[in-house]
Amino acid sequence: xxxCLPTSTTGSGDKNPVDFGEFVRARGGRGSIVAQPRMGFxxxxxxxxxxxxxxxxxxxTVGTLTLDSYTRVGDHEAADTALREGxxxxxxxxxxxxxxxxxxxxxxxxxxxxxxxxxHGSATPLNIFASMVKLNLNAxxxxxxxxxxxxxxxxxxxxxxxxxxxCEMFTQLQDRGIEPHLETFGGCMMGQLxxxxxxxxxxxxxxxxxxxHGLRSVSVSYAQQTNLDQDIEAVQALRALCxxxxxxxxxHVVIYTYMGMYPVTDHGCERLLSxxxxxxxxTGSERVIVKTVAESRRIPTIAENVQALEHAHTSTxxxxxxxxxxxxxxxSQTYQEARxxxxxxxxxxxxxxxxxxxxxxxxxxxxxxxLHPDNAGRSRSYIDGDGWLRWGEVGSLPLGHLVAGGRxxxxxxxxxxxxxxxxxxxYDEEPSALAVGV
Amino acid sequence: MSIQIFDDNSTVxxxxxxxxxxxxxxxxxxxxxxxxxxxxxxxxxxxxNLGPCVPAELLVAECEQHQPALVVISSVNGxxxxxxxxxxxxxxxxxxxxxxxxxxxxKLGVAGELDEGSAARLVSAGFDAVFEDGAKTxxxxxxxxAALPSAATPLPARTRVAV
Numbered sequence: 001x002x003x004c005l006p007t008s009t010t011g012s013g014d015k016n017p018v019d020f021g022e023f024v025r026a027r028g029g030r031g032s033i034v035a036q037p038r039m040g041f042x043x044x045x046x047x048x049x050x051x052x053x054x055x056x057x058x059x060x061t062v063g064t065l066t067l068d069s070y071t072r073v074g075d076h077e078a079a080d081t082a083l084r085e086g087x088x089x090x091x092x093x094x095x096x097x098x099x100x101x102x103x104x105x106x107x108x109x110x111x112x113x114x115x116x117x118x119x120h121g122s123a124t125p126l127n128i129f130a131s132m133v134k135l136n137l138n139a140x141x142x143x144x145x146x147x148x149x150x151x152x153x154x155x156x157x158x159x160x161x162x163x164x165x166x167c168e169m170f171t172q173l174q175d176r177g178i179e180p181h182l183e184t185f186g187g188c189m190m191g192q193l194x195x196x197x198x199x200x201x202x203x204x205x206x207x208x209x210x211x212x213h214g215l216r217s218v219s220v221s222y223a224q225q226t227n228l229d230q231d232i233e234a235v236q237a238l239r240a241l242c243x244x245x246x247x248x249x250x251x252h253v254v255i256y257t258y259m260g261m262y263p264v265t266d267h268g269c270e271r272l273l274s275x276x277x278x279x280x281x282x283t284g285s286e287r288v289i290v291k292t293v294a295e296s297r298r299i300p301t302i303a304e305n306v307q308a309l310e311h312a313h314t315s316t317x318x319x320x321x322x323x324x325x326x327x328x329x330x331x332s333q334t335y336q337e338a339r340x341x342x343x344x345x346x347x348x349x350x351x352x353x354x355x356x357x358x359x360x361x362x363x364x365x366x367x368x369x370x371l372h373p374d375n376a377g378r379s380r381s382y383i384d385g386d387g388w389l390r391w392g393e394v395g396s397l398p399l400g401h402l403v404a405g406g407r408x409x410x411x412x413x414x415x416x417x418x419x420x421x422x423x424x425x426x427y428d429e430e431p432s433a434l435a436v437g438v
Numbered sequence: 439m440s441i442q443i444f445d446d447n448s449t450v451x452x453x454x455x456x457x458x459x460x461x462x463x464x465x466x467x468x469x470x471x472x473x474x475x476x477x478x479x480x481x482x483x484x485x486x487n488l489g490p491c492v493p494a495e496l497l498v499a500e501c502e503q504h505q506p507a508l509v510v511i512s513s514v515n516g517x518x519x520x521x522x523x524x525x526x527x528x529x530x531x532x533x534x535x536x537x538x539x540x541x542x543x544x545k546l547g548v549a550g551e552l553d554e555g556s557a558a559r560l561v562s563a564g565f566d567a568v569f570e571d572g573a574k575t576x577x578x579x580x581x582x583x584a585a586l587p588s589a590a591t592p593l594p595a596r597t598r599v600a601v
Contacts, residue, residue, distance in 0.1 A: 069464040069465065069466065069515055069517060070464050070517070072464070072466070073463065073464055073491055075463065075464065078463075078464070078520075078524075082520065087520060089517075090515060090516045090517065121466060150466070150468060150490075151466035151468075151490055151491060152466060152489075152490055152491035153489060153490075153491055153492070153496075190468070190469075191469070192469070260469075261469075298516075298545075299516060369468075369469075369472050370468070371468050371471065371472065371487060371489035371490070372489065411476065412476060412480065413473055413476035413477035413480055416472065416473055416476055417473060420469060420473070
């Protein structure tokens with residue numbers, strides 16, 4: 001590892017980094033996308049190599065430092081042991097690597113044309129934010145709900161408190177003339193089988209949470225689900241609610257390529273990624289998080305990531321922009337459900353953190369199949385005959401007036417597996433079979 | 439794609455015992471755990487699902503409390519080998535859990551499949567079986583479940599544990 005250490009620490013620390021949000025908004029949208037990988041390696045040389053390859057890809061890109069899962073859960077000791085024993089981690093341990101090492105990773109790579117975002121997934125991210133502030137790393141993602149409920153055992157109350165503190169720590173960068181940027185992960189809850197209106201609602205609520213804690217540059221996520229038409233409706237609803245509710249104009253939408261069980265064939269993977277790019281173009285979304293052909297098998301290589309970035313970029317050229325903006329879409333079922341959820345939560349308490357806690361306690365927000373003790377666990381979802389994600393059970397969600405009741409079906413392991421693997425099956429079908437449907 | 443488990447699992451009335459399903463300390467994935475819970479319930483067991491990101495100490499405490507017929511550890515984030523080695527030590531250090539069947543499965547290594555030596559090391563460290571991710575994994579897992587001694591001697595019915 002010593003060979004990787006820098007000879008000087010000048011460079012990335014000298015100049016204030018660009019605002020990630022402004023950068024993306026200037027280049028993405030209106031039919032163009034900024035493509036981003038989910039790349040992270042524990043070895044600094046490999047991490048640097050990955051960033052350089054992302055930067056040099058034939059696409060408009062931003063860089064990613066994805067952290068490892070020991071760092072995510074705050075087990076820095078385990079990350080340290082792995083580093084000492086030379087065991088590969090599934091991401092970059094930003095808290096364990098020295099400031100000098102990370103500055104070396106970024107030196108001459110991160111610049112005005114290539115901002116870098118830190119991605120982690122932690123409900124206890126104080127150490128991660130402290131490292132980012134020290135390194136002038138001014139873009140990350142997450143949220144008090146989306147980085148807590150699906151992933152662990154940290155009580156939601158602790159996560160809300162931690163994320164409040166982290167937002168405040170992060171906005172200290174503003175005093176140094178640096179604009180911090182936060183992206184919601186709320187649009188990706190559970191990766192799959194969460195009805196789009198819930199994804200939209202949590203994404204909007206987390207963006208509002210960030211803004212209430214002083215962030216001025218935010219982005220809202222939405223993860224591709226099971227049907228393109230439904231996804232277009234959802235992203236239009238997301239855009240409409242952001243325009244209505246966010247107290248800043250510096251926001252953009254990031255589309256995540258499908259986060260669930262991924263196709264195993266190359267053609268399936270590529271087609272699913274193309275559809276995500278198509279979704280972005282159709283809705284004027286500015287940024288796309290890509291997935292690779294190796295996704296279903298293992299952590300992808302740098303070359304596979306570059307290939308995916310370029311494939312997403314190429315896909316946008318064959319799609320025409322402009323489904324967006326119609327009044328029909330703006331008043332869609334997804335919009336009405338998401339709006340009802342958001343307003344029900346906002347009405348619970350003036351403090352949004354408290355409102356979120358109450359919302360989960362009362363079941364106004366309830367994420368299907370989420371095992372976290374603070375999730376009511378009374379809502380269920382399923383995929384209907386047209387491939388749209390629907391509510392099977394709404395529990396106490398304030399959607400009674402919008403969702404037809406009466407449907408209740410027993411969830412079996414085989415039924416769940418069918419729904420979980422729906423997208424994989426659909427996209428792994430032979431290309432010729434797909435072409436017939438086009 | 440659908441996997442038929444029992445032709446008619448509604449005939450199963452008495453619980454065969456309790457199975458603890460758990461993720462490992464650093465793994466945030468949950469769909470594997472939701473699926474396993476449903477599947478094992480359909481086999482007639484009560485399931486205590488500890489969810490994702492379970493520290494070894496919590497796993498040990500829950501197992502000591504529930505005295506399960508089986509402990510199923512599932513990991514798909516690539517740290518399964520490392521986390522598995524750490525947790526099995528903790529489990530086997532508990533005098534109450536020396537003989538409890540404990541299995542691990544999923545995607546256990548960063549590079550995809552484990553080498554043969556790693557699977558063997560997990561077994562020598564105290565796991566009763568290792569089920570690596572793959573299309574046919576489910577069959578040996580069913581075989582293993584069917585061979586559990588408790589399956590032959592159903593316990594009295596008990597209250598199911600809610601998800």
